[in-house]
Amino acid sequence: MLLPAVLAVTGVPVERGTSAEESALRTGDLLGAPLGGVLIGLVGPTWVLLADGAALLSAAVLVGLLVRVRPAVNLAPAPSTRAYLRELRQAAEHFRQDRLLLVIGVQCAALNAVTVGLLSVLLPAYGLTVWHNSTLVGVLIAASSGASILGTALYGWLGDGGHRWRVFATCSLISGAPVFLAVAVDPNPVLLVLVVSACMMANGPINPVIAAVKYARVPEQLRGRVFAAFHASANAAMPLGLLLAGVLLDAVGPTAAVLALGGVCLVVTLWPFLFRVWRGMDERAGVPVPAE
Secondary structure, eight states: OOHHHHHHHHTOOHHHHHHHHHHHHHHHHHHHHHHHHHHHHHHOHHHHHHHHHHHHHHHHHHHHHHOOOOOSSOOOOOOOHHHHHHHHHHHHHHHHHOHHHHHHHHHHHHHHHHHHHIIIIIHHHHHHHTSOOHHHHHHHHHHHHHHHHHHHHHHHHHOOSOOHHHHHHHHHHHTSHHHHHHHHHOOOHHHHHHHHHHHHHTTTTHHHHHHHHHHHHSOHHHHHHHHHHHHHHHHHTHHHHHHHHHHHHHHHOHHHHHHHHHHHHHHHHHHHHHOGGGGGGGOSSSOOOOOO
């Protein structure tokens, strides 16, 4: 929640700031687990836990010493249960009034569902029954993550913050269904990794654009509850994606299951091209665009 205030003080463009934040988060996700495994093997879990705690403490100290921003609104006291429920209703009301945030949340939920179904169910099944090579599964996932981080960094460096709708719609389309199609076609492993990585580079700008849109459209006093509701709804469909992928895998086999989820992904990523409400992503003021 400090990011908007920091950007305002430093004059850094919103897209560049959100890209830097997203790049750092994704890099930590990519490197944290293998680095933790190596350190546990070298010094044992106790010292790794202590090092982890020291890193968190160091980060807090650095923020306290180096980040000098004034909150735009006064912090409210800790809410009671009744106040908490009222704030949830306020968040729901904001979504009801802002159709763009609502449809972005629905799309994120759907894409998260099919993506987790592919990564957690169908790719391991491919590794066992089609490729007979679990290493390829790991290489494919790692290459996809690395390419996505690269795409985020390039967008933060080269992106000018304009045409959010075009960037979001195009990148969602490129990084969605083509990945499923590439897995289903099952080309040479090297070609597969290259194609999927190229597609996943387009995934990089998506989250920074969404973050910039949220900062532009949600008043600061509502950001905590609205952002929390947005992320909860976007992640809520993941278990359904796992269930659907497992059912399809047993019913029609891995290739047909990948194509089915890819078809769902294609339909969902076409929404920004079909409905006018998505054009509101290019607005800089927090004024919702009415849906047709």
